[in-house]
Amino acid sequence: MPQHGEIISNEILKDSYRKVVFYVPDIAAKTQPGQFVHVKIANLRDRILRRPFSICNVTPDGMLTVVYKVVGSGTEILAELPPGTVCDLMGPLGNPFTIGDDDELPVIVAGGYGSAATYLLAQRSPAKGILLLGARSSDDLILTEEFKSAGFEVRIATNDGSVGHHGLVTELVADVMRENPKRKMRFYGCGPFGMLMALGKMLTRGGMDGELSLDHLMCCGVGACFACVVKVKDESNADGWRYARTCKEGPVFQAHKVYYPEEN
Amino acid sequence: MPQHGEIISNEILKDSYRKVVFYVPDIAAKTQPGQFVHVKIANLRDRILRRPFSICNVTPDGMLTVVYKVVGSGTEILAELPPGTVCDLMGPLGNPFTIGDDDELPVIVAGGYGSAATYLLAQRSPAKGILLLGARSSDDLILTEEFKSAGFEVRIATNDGSVGHHGLVTELVADVMRENPKRKMRFYGCGPFGMLMALGKMLTRGGMDGELSLDHLMCCGVGACFACVVKVKDESNADGWRYARTCKEGPVFQAHKVYYPEEN
Amino acid sequence: MTDLSIDLGKIQLKNPVMTASGTFGYGVEYADFFPLDQLGAVVVKGIRMEPSHGNPTPRVAEVSSGMLNAIGLQGPGVEKFLHGEEYMPFLRRSGATVIVNIWGKTVEEYREVAAALDADREGIAALEINISCPNVKEGGVAFGTDINLASQVISAVRGATSLPIITKLSPNVTSIADFARAAEACGSDMVSLINTITGMAIDVRTRRPKIANVTGGLSGPAIKPVAVRMVYQVYKAVKIPIIGMGGIMTGEDAVEFMLAGASAVAVGTAIFIDPMAPIKVIAGIREYMDEFGIKQVSELIGAVKV
């Protein structure tokens, strides 16, 4: 059942990133890291579809936080909604990340709003690990302090070199592997599609695995419309792949189950 | 040029009638009684057209009052808009009522929001006259006190007899004529189409004239689309009538120029 | 007592509200939201003989009061549909009235799918022949916009099954009434309309079509006036019952379609916005009937006053 979610606060986090807190206890109570809510934004005018957002955080008293970037009509309208406005939320939707054991080092590789989508994972991981955060420039780095407070080490890569490593975030992954030759590691990825493909290939070629949160333009959010698909390996299919629904079968997929573009 | 009109107040007048005050000095300064504004209501969602409303009152300091009844999607949304919201107004549009001389008795025959549409006329008439106000029941009577303050006598007719004369407002017109056999009178009508047709026929058959505000479902509001037409007499046309645009050629028409249904 | 049951000739429904094919998956996806047997019928996503990948992504784009889609009929194929746990077996257990939407790349494939479903017909109330999907190269709209091909498909399906058949018509034609007449003549028991209207949207920044397939089908409130008009035209042209759809969001929208001539309606895009939409539409029809003192919902059919 869709739930009423009252906006408790809706503020600028950094540049075009906003943080909205909904009071929606039924969803908050059930949320696991990596899941998302599908939001019918109030006053959406002639744009009628819901918008999916990863759940950044939940509290026992029913608060659910989403960190979103203003990119188009829906997020622009969302950004204008004052506290007290009631939206309609479906969730928690999708399959969560697997939380590792306490002897595993969680390594989160994130870009864009990926740090928001993995913050709850960091919080709930019994072992504290590393966040590798990629961004175009320092403006796009969000939630780094929050990850540090959650006990994570934060390493940064920016395309323009304005902060941290000058280059791609995937380049930091090799460092982590090198530094921890004996440690059991659990990789998680969340960010732009290209980054996740690079990460997934890197992991699987290195004989490792990981969990990638692959989201795609969504429509129903529950597996009914087949809008949100990505290619996954499927040996039972003559082509070796099939389209899997990220909303229902994902958004979290095992890296070794994903079908990588070059293999086309 | 469409003008920004900031909502200064937007309150319940009586039942489903609301009173909204816009700050829109350019329009307020030009307004004559009987004219209207064409309003693009903020947040209109997927309903995109403007809504026309008679101008009820204007002040020298730029305030423009509209009294409206909540009847559908547009007026429902308008009713929710808080002070500070900016709408977009075109106006003043349409031809005004003719203000009479001070030796003429103005007789306003109104129904529905007709009293709102003629209030400025009452205010600006040099001679104080009579408002004949018709309504279904007492709930639909608005602005009677305001008309009294403007020096007008108010007589009421209701369909259910809950206040005043039990019957049609046009029945009160005959009384007024009888009571003032010698007095020069100027009739104005504003209200439901059926009432105006009855009034117009009554006047013209009695050899008198009057001004009727005939409005109709509008679209452009400036004479371009031909949506808002009513039949007026036209001897140059073989059929004896033509469709006239109420937004541009009206809304105020001389009663003797209107083509009455039975004459069809 | 307001009576919402409706008689579609060969099938009887407890109420006139179905789900539109392709917008309700195979039912299982929405089973947590409400019991499927509350619906007049569940119409499942299009099924053909073979499993299909469907089209590349992006497959949907939002437009004013609607959306474009070019899913391209991704599906499991008829065998898996009949026997895979989450498909027909699940639906049978749910107690829902099930209508199976079918398609093929050739006339022969339509016939085969119909025959396969006929052979395993338990729990299937009717077949809906989709000759109107604008998003697949072969089959789909090519059949739906050519009256001879359409007739061949319908006749082939008619020959393959004794199940009631519904022909789903394309709006992308000059005269939809002609196609309805052809469907009636070929033995279709009902017609359903409208499928989506072919549309296109371009991202002006990237200059690429917003849908990988270039064009897609327009659905949602934007198309409702076109759909109501077509239902009205078809109602005047044929005697078989009409299932109306296109932009239905509320009970009043459903009533509008029935007044225009529909005996039943389907809710599609609205489900994406609110999964409870079909249930709310049923409740809305009931409220309307109560308000206007209508006892049997069939009194509404074609009752527009022109």
Add this chain to the structure above:
Amino acid sequence: MTDLSIDLGKIQLKNPVMTASGTFGYGVEYADFFPLDQLGAVVVKGIRMEPSHGNPTPRVAEVSSGMLNAIGLQGPGVEKFLHGEEYMPFLRRSGATVIVNIWGKTVEEYREVAAALDADREGIAALEINISCPNVKEGGVAFGTDINLASQVISAVRGATSLPIITKLSPNVTSIADFARAAEACGSDMVSLINTITGMAIDVRTRRPKIANVTGGLSGPAIKPVAVRMVYQVYKAVKIPIIGMGGIMTGEDAVEFMLAGASAVAVGTAIFIDPMAPIKVIAGIREYMDEFGIKQVSELIGAVKV
């Protein structure tokens, strides 16, 4: 410098933005809002030989992201149009580039109107043949949905005038590209599309159609995806320039039509919402060109990457 001028073969415009026929009256109604010569062209409301009453009221109804209209081509007739102060004489003085939209109840009447305008052609840049109005019984869409009748009308007009002619196509057909090809073959210098899509809306309380004419033409943002698709299809089918329209509200919408293949665009329903819309669309195209470093607006024509 961004150059917005556009060459439509037989006519050159200072920018590609026109007003859509029937939504801008005869120009005079909007002359207080902006100088008419700022527009690429003013396309006036449909003119026939005789004055016409048009349809009974209600003539318009609002629907999701659009409107239905069945004005029924009320107009003064060609004589009054040519000589009545508020019509052509006013437009001549305004300095606007004027395109006259014409129609008739018979092929012969189309020919006569064209001949009458040709004889008094000062200030007339082109004629637009409306064979696509869905709201008149004779003429209008009957011509626009029958390729033989359409060809007869276009050939008749072609024979009657040496003015550039634009054929305005109906979207209510299976293949609009076929009609565009026919128009090209009959000597039409350009095509414009789309006219409104036939639709219907019913007031569920009164059970009456919301438009007295029962059906009306759908316009506004709701039809934009259909219009863009049709422009794209026609662009692939003919060589003559295309004037695109249907739901254009902003400069980016106009760019979308040009990318799909339009050489110029027309703004219609948007004018009712904002009389300044055509001017804002021109400004919006300029902004887009500046942002993407496009020097000549014609670079956009058909530049969608598929």
